[in-house]
Amino acid sequence: NKKSSTAPGPKPWPIIGSIHLLGQHETPFQAFTELSKIYGDIFSINLGTIPCVVVNNFKLIREVLVTKGADFGGRPDFMRFHKLFGGDRNNSLALCDWSSLQKTRRSIARRYCSPRFTSLQCDKVKAVAIEELTVFLSELKKLPMETPVDLKPIVLKACANMFTKYMCSTSFAYDDKNFSSVVRYFDEIFWEINQGYAVDFMPWLLPMYAGHMKKISNWASEIRKFILERIIDEHKATLDYDGIPRDFTDALLMHLEEDPNMNWQHIIFELEDFIGGHSAIGNLVMVTLAAVVKYPEVAAKMQKEVDSVTGGNRYPNLFDKEAMPYTEATIWEALRQASSPIVPHVASVDSNIGGYAVNKGTIIFINNYELNVGEAYWEEPKKFKPERFISSDGNIIKPTHFIPFSTGKRTCIGQKLVQYFCFVVLATLVQHFDITVPETPKLKHGCVAVPPDCFKVILKPRRERSQV
Ligand code: HEM
Numbered sequence: 471n472k473k474s475s476t477a478p479g480p481k482p483w484p485i486i487g488s489i490h491l492l493g494q495h496e497t498p499f500q501a502f503t504e505l506s507k508i509y510g511d512i513f514s515i516n517l518g519t520i521p522c523v524v525v526n527n528f529k530l531i532r533e534v535l536v537t538k539g540a541d542f543g544g545r546p547d548f549m550r551f552h553k554l555f556g557g558d559r560n561n562s563l564a565l566c567d568w569s570s571l572q573k574t575r576r577s578i579a580r581r582y583c584s585p586r587f588t589s590l591q592c593d594k595v596k597a598v599a600i601e602e603l604t605v606f607l608s609e610l611k612k613l614p615m616e617t618p619v620d621l622k623p624i625v626l627k628a629c630a631n632m633f634t635k636y637m638c639s640t641s642f643a644y645d646d647k648n649f650s651s652v653v654r655y656f657d658e659i660f661w662e663i664n665q666g667y668a669v670d671f672m673p674w675l676l677p678m679y680a681g682h683m684k685k686i687s688n689w690a691s692e693i694r695k696f697i698l699e700r701i702i703d704e705h706k707a708t709l710d711y712d713g714i715p716r717d718f719t720d721a722l723l724m725h726l727e728e729d730p731n732m733n734w735q736h737i738i739f740e741l742e743d744f745i746g747g748h749s750a751i752g753n754l755v756m757v758t759l760a761a762v763v764k765y766p767e768v769a770a771k772m773q774k775e776v777d778s779v780t781g782g783n784r785y786p787n788l789f790d791k792e793a794m795p796y797t798e799a800t801i802w803e804a805l806r807q808a809s810s811p812i813v814p815h816v817a818s819v820d821s822n823i824g825g826y827a828v829n830k831g832t833i834i835f836i837n838n839y840e841l842n843v844g845e846a847y848w849e850e851p852k853k854f855k856p857e858r859f860i861s862s863d864g865n866i867i868k869p870t871h872f873i874p875f876s877t878g879k880r881t882c883i884g885q886k887l888v889q890y891f892c893f894v895v896l897a898t899l900v901q902h903f904d905i906t907v908p909e910t911p912k913l914k915h916g917c918v919a920v921p922p923d924c925f926k927v928i929l930k931p932r933r934e935r936s937q938v
Pocket residue numbers: 535563564565576583743744745746747748750751754810811812813814874875876877879880881882883884885887888918
């Protein structure tokens with residue numbers, strides 16, 4: 471009787487469980503794929519002493535995320551997650567367990583962080599992006615041309631300002647020291663969150679990580695201080711509680727007055743979470759650029775597209791997306807190849823998957839690596855082919871098994887902003903520069919983050935475009 475038995479899997483060692491099996495591959499997800507060939511599309515594995523289940527095909531993944539989403543809405547209780555969010559991971563939208571508070575937080579965020587294409591909010595996203603692109607380009611022009619330069623910090627600052635302009639109606643100078651540090655801390659945290667550590671599963675290793683944990687807490691508290699002093703204090707002073715919220719920050723502050731279940735801490739962390747989303751976008755821009763510089767024909771096609779749509783005399787904006795399927799497809803293809811993991815889920819009740827019993831507290835790993843690069847799902851998965859996302863009539867098509875932002879009740883709230891901002895930043899970069907690299911970037915598999923200090927690029931201005 472499958473219902474009462476747990477899924478098969480490797481026999482755990484005392485104390486370490488089967489954690490050693492993951493170290494034999496570049497990413498744990500490659501190890502999961504290999505193990506699924508032995509134990510099947512669903513298998514059990516102990517990491518440290520923590521019981522985990524890995525699901526490896528789309529049918530089972532949908533069962534976890536959608537059909538039985540309510541049973542698997544929890545998140546792992548890793549010490550690192552607590553350190554990042556003021557000692558309690560439930561302060562974080564992405565790392566908390568499912569709760570009615572989470573439902574409220576998601577619903578406040580939805581209007582601002584998932585704006586529909588035809589909404590007023592979307593018009594604001596467009597305006598904010600155009601405004602910031604002017605500053606971004608003037609900063610880029612200060613860089614020495616035709617020599618290796620660090621592009622990432624400038625891309626991150628542009629993304630951060632697009633976010634703070636949109637969500638908090640404010641922005642910062644690129645040479646503002648506090649702003650620069652905070653953008654760096656956010657990026658460090660984004661890199662950090664994308665790494666897996668043995669200490670997550672073997673908390674008794676914690677003393678060896680004491681310095682690291684302290685560093686993480688410090689980054690997080692510096693960010694919090696900045697947001698309070700440079701964003702929230704000012705907003706509170708000018709907020710009209712009877713008026714219409716000017717932005718996401720106003721909406722959060724007004725909600726605090728109305729909802730007894732929300733406290734001050736919730737507001738600050740929610741704003742911080744969403745402002746922090748800019749790092750994900752900056753990193754995705756860099757990951758996509760790493761692919762574009764490797765395939766000059768891809769860059770040439772993007773340039774042709776942006777030149778023909780803008781006529782070379784204005785910036786690309788997000789309403790150009792429909793007319794620029796190749797650029798959009800390039801981002802999807804980079805995201806597919808990067809194969810960013812889905813945050814692990816946790817069973818909040820005793821349940822079952824694929825007929826196998828899954829006990830409350832079990833961590834569920836969603837092997838989306840297989841969905842992104844498996845032979846069963848894609849033709850020539852190793853090739854970088856944006857065309858695979860374009861239909862014969864020139865529209866974007868995404869197969870249902872392609873779920874880089876996950877699906878179900880904990881699906882990514884920021885995915886629309888990713889698509890809008892990443893698109894305009896990339897299109898603007900290729901519109902203005904021929905971009906090459908002094909050394910081919912080496913990216914980590916199964917990761918949409920590049921290290922805070924990453925590859926350099928060489929910018930060569932394209933023909934002078936005085937109008938833009
Ligand atoms: C490269 C860009 C991004 C990728 C690939 C990505 C992907 C994901 C994935 C896979 C999840 C987990 C969903 C699940 O557990 O089922 C997630 C959750 C989340 N994402 Fe994103 N994301 C990106 C950018 C952003 C941005 C820019 C924001 C905010 C503006 C954001 C906000 C969130 C939030 C709040 C959650 C947690 C939702 C919840 O647990 O209820 N993400 N994202």
